[in-house]
Amino acid sequence: MMRILGLLWLLISALPLAAYLPPEIHTLLDKDHIAPSQVSIYITPVKKGAALAKHNVDTRRKPASVIKLTTTYSALREFGPRWRWPTRFYYSGNFAHGVISGDLIVKAYGDPTLSCKDIPSIVKRLKKIGVRRIEGGLLIDRSFFAVGDRIHSSFDEHPYSEYNAMPDALMFDDHLCRIIVDPHSGRPEAQKKVPDPGYRILNNLKVTDQACRGRYSWPNVRVHEENGVATVSLSGALSKRCAPRYVSLVLSHPYQAFNGALRQVLQAAGITLAGPMRLGRVSEGARELLTHTSRPLIEILAKTNKKSNNLYARHIFLLLGAKRYGAPATLEKGRRAVKAILGARGILGEETILDNGCGLSRKTRTTARALHRLLQDAYRSYGWTWLGALAIAGVDGTVARRYRHSPVRRHAWLKTGTLKDAKNIAGYVKGRSGTLYNVVILYNGPERWKGKLLQDQILEWIVKNK
Structure with missing residues (x-):
């Protein structure tokens, strides 16, 4: 009998922990009606200690903007925090x-x-x-x-939005054309902040004495292109009680x-x-x-991660390619560079598919394990210099509002990522005991609000109980 028990113990000990979830997280999955197959979860102390959760860590998923961590960490390793562009x-x-x-x-x-x-x-x-x-x-x-020579990526139905801006070696003003609309005259004036022949303005706005709210608080904006030149049409009624409005769109070459x-x-x-x-x-x-x-690289990396700035990430990705393999910078060189830099650290392998470095992609894939390895390596190598380049829960970046009134406020340093069918988060969370945890939670499914809810509940559980 003792021999059989011993053999059973050896077999159990040899089993992978890929399916291990604590009862608290099992309960959350059931309560939120989330299929376990839709999520990958990997939570461990950044220093030594047993995993709190390790589930589907080798399943390839769409990381969305969480993949920016691979771009920014590669740049930090390759150039150092004080390098300037x-x-x-x-x-x-x-x-x-x-x-x-x-x-x-x-x-x-x-x-x-x-x-x-x-x-x-x-x-x-x-x-x-x-x-x-x-x-x-x-x-x-x-x-x-x-x-x-593309101006915008046309990734979705909002091609002129800031997140769709394409890179250019001569970047300027975040690739945004800014139109100042001033309602403080008989007819609202609309003018370019900077002279730019790359687009036109068609101003059909009217002024009204109504309160500055609702449909009277912002102009109707439409863009159409003809012969490669964009025309911005402004219409509707704008309250003269409104402050000047700034319409910012990706319209022309920077x-x-x-x-x-x-x-x-x-x-x-x-x-x-x-x-x-x-x-x-x-x-x-x-x-x-x-x-x-430019300002020091670490400040650029912080803005890239905190604000989830796609354009900055694209530029950093291209820069890495040129640094490793020579100019001109190309996407393929960027992919090779990030794989080489992080591959040498044992972080990325065949499980990760890179595209443009920013996450605005339907091709990019990675695993919770790869992101977990990155977070461990980054903390051990750069400590609070690296954490400072992530969004602080309830304070800044993409998680300023999300955790403003949560116990997680000021207890987590995070990178978020969102697509239509993905809601992801990765970073560090400080528990009640003061232990800092490495946390990766990837949700790929049609109801991304469920992924967000699950992430918020798990982070709050760590802060309150661990």
Whole structure:
């Protein structure tokens, strides 16, 4: 009998823990009417300790934006937290007595944060160097990325929305065209924040004295394209009691807005840019004037994860490809780079299928085990530097409102991901005892609200009881 019991114990001990769930989570699945096959759950202490839950951890699922963790962690490992993105300015011809006889040349390397706020400091530096007049035009070199010329991804029925913006080596203002609508006159005025010939405005708005709420609080906005140029039609009635409204859409190539913004500030500073803008490559013999750099990479990674910024993730993904395999950056190089960086750490293998690095994809797949390995490795390597780049529950990012009035507030550092048939969350949760847990909960199913409910209940269970 003892021999039989011993054999049974050995057999039980050898069984995988893939189906292990505590009674509390079993109860939640039953109560929420969630089929166990729809979820993968992996919860362990970040330091030594037994798993709280380990269920379907090797099942491939759509990660949605949770896959951004693979992109941002790869970048942190490859470049370090203090690395800064460059944008270089050159000139062709001669430069004497304040006059450049050739072009002002911009060599773009994909800084996704370049914006209107950076232009004054760039122009100030040009003026300090002594530039007063540029006889040529503005030459923009976007060749660092080889991603085609699409403006938006058309992933869904909202192609002009911010999350559908496509990458460009010369990114500007998050690829958004901003229209300022001011109702404080007889007829609401609508104007471009930055001169941009890449789109048109058709303003049919009327002003009303009604209260600024409901249908009188925002213009009706429609976009149609003809011959590659978008027209934004504004209609309806806008209350004159409303503050100015900002309509932000992905409508044209970002270099158009960059050109307009740069010319505005150059003119205001008394610097003449005589010629037009054109696209090309840095000419042989061009000399460098200055290099503009972004904020430190860790701040860009934080915005990417906290706000789940698709555009930033796409740019980081492409940058990794160029860093590992040379310019121009391509999606395939990005896929290879992330697989190489994280594969060398034992994090990603054949179970993970990468697409564009941001999660806005129907092809991307990974497992709870792969994400769990990433979270373990990232915490052990970078600790609170890494946690600080995730959204803080109830405080910021995609989980600011979600956990504002929950016990989970300020007790979790998370990355979320949502598609029509996916609701996922991954990160770290601090339990009642002070133990920090590595948590991955992936739900793929038609009723994503059920996935969200389950995740919230599990996180609250950890915070209150563990």
